[in-house]
Amino acid sequence: MVDAVIGREPIPPAEVGEVELYHPHSWITRYVFSQDAKVIAIQYSLTAMAIGLVALVLSWLMRWQLAFPGTLSFIDPSQYLQYITMHGMIMVVYLLTALFLGGFGNYLIPLMVGARDMAFPYLNMLSYWIYLLAVLILVSSFFVPGGPTGAGWTLYPPQAILQGTPGYEMGIILMLVSLITFIIGFTMGGLNYVVTVLQGRARGMTLMRMPLTVWGIFTATVLALLAFPALFVGAVMMLFDRVLGTSFFMPSLVSMGEQLQYGGGSPILFQHLFWFFGHPEVYIVALPAFGIVSDLISTHARRNIFGYRMMVWAIVAIGVLSFVVWAHHMYVSGMNPWFGFFFATTTLIIAIPTAIKVYNWVLTLWRGDIHLTIPMLFALAFIVTFVNGGLTGLFLGNVVVDVPLSDTMFVVAHFHMVMGVAPIFVIFGALYHWYPKVTGRMLNEGLGQLHFWVTFLGAYAIFFPMHYLGLLGMPRRYHEIGSTSFVPESAHGLNVFITVAALIVGAVQLVFLFNLFWSLRYGRASGGNPWRATTLEWQTPETPPPHGNWGKELPVVYRWAYDYNVPGAKEDFLPQNRPPEPNPA
Amino acid sequence: MGVTILFFSGLAVIAVWWLSTQRLTSKPWLEQGAAGEFPATGVSSAPIAKVGLGVFLATIGSLFALFISAYFMRMQLADWRPVPKPALLWVNTGMLMLSSAALQWARAQADRNKMSGVRTALLMAGGAALVFVAGQLLAWRQLNAAGYFMTSNPASSFFYLITALHGVHVLGGLVALGRNVARAWQGRNLARLSLGLDLCSLYWDFLLLMWLVLFGLLLLS
Numbered sequence: 001m002v003d004a005v006i007g008r009e010p011i012p013p014a015e016v017g018e019v020e021l022y023h024p025h026s027w028i029t030r031y032v033f034s035q036d037a038k039v040i041a042i043q044y045s046l047t048a049m050a051i052g053l054v055a056l057v058l059s060w061l062m063r064w065q066l067a068f069p070g071t072l073s074f075i076d077p078s079q080y081l082q083y084i085t086m087h088g089m090i091m092v093v094y095l096l097t098a099l100f101l102g103g104f105g106n107y108l109i110p111l112m113v114g115a116r117d118m119a120f121p122y123l124n125m126l127s128y129w130i131y132l133l134a135v136l137i138l139v140s141s142f143f144v145p146g147g148p149t150g151a152g153w154t155l156y157p158p159q160a161i162l163q164g165t166p167g168y169e170m171g172i173i174l175m176l177v178s179l180i181t182f183i184i185g186f187t188m189g190g191l192n193y194v195v196t197v198l199q200g201r202a203r204g205m206t207l208m209r210m211p212l213t214v215w216g217i218f219t220a221t222v223l224a225l226l227a228f229p230a231l232f233v234g235a236v237m238m239l240f241d242r243v244l245g246t247s248f249f250m251p252s253l254v255s256m257g258e259q260l261q262y263g264g265g266s267p268i269l270f271q272h273l274f275w276f277f278g279h280p281e282v283y284i285v286a287l288p289a290f291g292i293v294s295d296l297i298s299t300h301a302r303r304n305i306f307g308y309r310m311m312v313w314a315i316v317a318i319g320v321l322s323f324v325v326w327a328h329h330m331y332v333s334g335m336n337p338w339f340g341f342f343f344a345t346t347t348l349i350i351a352i353p354t355a356i357k358v359y360n361w362v363l364t365l366w367r368g369d370i371h372l373t374i375p376m377l378f379a380l381a382f383i384v385t386f387v388n389g390g391l392t393g394l395f396l397g398n399v400v401v402d403v404p405l406s407d408t409m410f411v412v413a414h415f416h417m418v419m420g421v422a423p424i425f426v427i428f429g430a431l432y433h434w435y436p437k438v439t440g441r442m443l444n445e446g447l448g449q450l451h452f453w454v455t456f457l458g459a460y461a462i463f464f465p466m467h468y469l470g471l472l473g474m475p476r477r478y479h480e481i482g483s484t485s486f487v488p489e490s491a492h493g494l495n496v497f498i499t500v501a502a503l504i505v506g507a508v509q510l511v512f513l514f515n516l517f518w519s520l521r522y523g524r525a526s527g528g529n530p531w532r533a534t535t536l537e538w539q540t541p542e543t544p545p546p547h548g549n550w551g552k553e554l555p556v557v558y559r560w561a562y563d564y565n566v567p568g569a570k571e572d573f574l575p576q577n578r579p580p581e582p583n584p585a
Numbered sequence: 586m587g588v589t590i591l592f593f594s595g596l597a598v599i600a601v602w603w604l605s606t607q608r609l610t611s612k613p614w615l616e617q618g619a620a621g622e623f624p625a626t627g628v629s630s631a632p633i634a635k636v637g638l639g640v641f642l643a644t645i646g647s648l649f650a651l652f653i654s655a656y657f658m659r660m661q662l663a664d665w666r667p668v669p670k671p672a673l674l675w676v677n678t679g680m681l682m683l684s685s686a687a688l689q690w691a692r693a694q695a696d697r698n699k700m701s702g703v704r705t706a707l708l709m710a711g712g713a714a715l716v717f718v719a720g721q722l723l724a725w726r727q728l729n730a731a732g733y734f735m736t737s738n739p740a741s742s743f744f745y746l747i748t749a750l751h752g753v754h755v756l757g758g759l760v761a762l763g764r765n766v767a768r769a770w771q772g773r774n775l776a777r778l779s780l781g782l783d784l785c786s787l788y789w790d791f792l793l794l795m796w797l798v799l800f801g802l803l804l805l806s
Binding site (some may be wrong): 006198201206233237265266276310313320324536580 | 586589590593596597598604607608609610611612613616618627628629633634637640641643644645647648650653655656659662663664665666702735736738739747750787
């Protein structure tokens with residue numbers, strides 16, 4: 001292939017040379033302290049899924065309490081707040097961020113750009129182990145006196161570190177330390193993802209030939225490297241306030257009848273820092289999802305992605321805009337009305353590049369040869385769900401509409417749709433899509449159908465009614481609603497309905513986990529390229545790809561990632577490393 | 586958050602400049618790579634480690650920019666009382682400059698292949714950096730003795746926090762410098778040593794710049 005003579009000159013062979021990579025020699029260095037990005041990816045994914053299961057169980061407990069208050073005697077108001085906090089923090093940071101960047105980033109970036117491994121394999125390995133340490137610190141907070149923190153995932157001071165908030169003793173300290181640890185570990189991984197895309201691309205792999213998955217993960221990593229420091233600063237300063245008694249965020253206040261030593265600090269300062277991280281975080285999760293879903297749709301509809309350039313520009317534009325909208329999370333904290341106006345405007349502007357992406361996905365499907373495989377089903381579910389969640393975002397982006405809806409179930413429904421359910425759909429779709437590359441076997445189709453339909457319909461059964469509850473005025477974070485004048489009896493029935501749906505959806509995730517392990521052994525053998533996809537990771541000489549990915553020769557890239565159904569071609573897809581047909585002349 | 590926005594705008598300019606060299610308006614679906622017109626990948630010729638350090642510096646820069654933003658926002662509140670600045674800080678600043686200059690010298694010596702010169706320069710750089718860290722600790726003691734503790738008021742809290750943060754980054758750099766000292770003494774892999782010196786020197790210059798910004802901030806408030 002390399003010596004194919006096309007056009008005027010032959011392309012010189014790709015540099016082979018001595019493969020300058022660390023080679024594992026023992027079981028420990030191969031599977032435990034491995035420096036191979038693919039193994040690290042699996043480690044990241046399994047750890048993230050394990051901690052995600054904890055968060056799933058917590059959501060069961062919360063839903064149970066909301067539907068049948070008092071039936072589980074161990075759930076008191078403090079416990080409930082702790083469940084909320086841990087569920088939110090685990091899902092956003094330790095599951096979604098870790099799985100998209102640490103999991104998919106590690107597995108896909110080197111393979112998709114045609115590299116042998118990440119740029120700094122040792123740092124990459126450290127990144128995983130520090131992440132694991134952060135997870136363990138977080139989990140340990142369940143077992144300390146007072147339990148984990150119950151400050152809500154936003155950890156707003158002053159209440160987060162005051163007596164009376166659950167977990168005030170040790171929980172909040174462990175949470176902050178865990179976050180700081182996570183950020184240090186993430187930075188090590190993030191450097192790898194960015195530099196590998198910058199410097200590790202195979203010959204011919206220009207930026208504009210990269211699959212959108214890589215664009216999404218790359219941009220999200222850049223956002224994360226710049227935004228996580230804000231959380232770091234906030235966490236360090238709050239840790240100082242809690243442990244050393246400084247007053248960065250703490251105003252002077254009287255607690256339990258005593259004047260505290262704090263004075264003069266600004267809780268709003270923390271909110272600025274937190275949301276300067278918190279809003280980009282939404283896109284740190286969403287951009288990889290955007291990228292992956294583009295590739296799933298294109299592959300399973302056998303059609304080139306519509307408007308590739310627009311898709312790339314939109315990813316970059318969303319990344320830039322995501323840094324100038326943070327204060328829309330703070331409308332009710334009080335701010336200069338002009339600031340509110342500014343942030344509402346920038347927030348609504350983000351709808352433009354986002355809408356471009358949605359149109360392009362739909363136009364890719366238009367007259368495509370749609371195969372309703374499980375990955376495709378999840379991709380379609382993502383589009384629908386993301387549009388749904390995005391539309392309620394338009395409500396909440398407007399100051400006047402947001403203020404009455406703040407702290408109601410409407411907000412809970414909105415962010416679960418847009419950054420909970422939607423990205424999770426992409427994660428599932430991606431797992432069904434790439435599982436054959438990772439293991440050499442297909443996931444079971446029947447179980448997959450069951451998993452998809454219950455999850456998809458169930459997610460709507462859970463979150464659609466929540467919008468309505470929010471409009472009624474049902475507050476979030478309340479352990480028990482009790483009887484109020486504005487929440488009618490029927491709302492309680494709805495709460496029971498939501499809980500039943502949540503239990504079922506949660507249970508079907510166990511079916512998925514079973515499928516992951518069952519198919520490892522009994523799944524149908526997939527071959528190297530079961531979806532007949534164009535991107536490089538499907539063209540490896542062996543499946544699963546061995547250490548070093550490519551055998552002796554690195555691939556050479558001749559075309560973009562979306563050559564499906566090219567007129568005149570013999571097959572309906574042309575891999576990126578397929579040279580052009582020789583000229584008849 | 587003005588400082589942060591300013592810093593991010595600077596990064597955005599760099600990013601836009603870089604993207605503008607990457608043919609973002611090309612139409613990849615029309616371009617099959619025929620030989621001869623095989624498009625370049627746009628990969629920079631700089632060593633991977635240097636690109637990695639550059640990205641890392643952007644991250645640390647973001648960290649410091651956010652601390653400075655927080656500093657300004659906290660400063661506007663009523664309970665801010667300026668802290669006396671120990672004169673020792675000027676000496677420390679000089680030490681950090683000396684350290685940075687010594688690393689430049691080490692690079693020049695490495696270019697001329699003078700190993701003994703490299704070794705002397707490296708020891709000087711490392712020594713000066715250590716004196717800087719020790720000097721910072723001494724400045725802490727002086728402030729402590731003058732009755733300005735971590736919790737006394739927000740200005741002194743910030744002083745300790747920011748100098749500690751900067752100091753930790755200097756210590757991290759010293760670990761990397763130590764590895765280069767070892768390389769200089771073994772004297773085998775000159776290319777690797779030369780790259781290591783480049784990286785150290787870049788990092789040192791960055792930390793010096795950060796210190797000058799932070800020191801200026803402390804002096805002005």
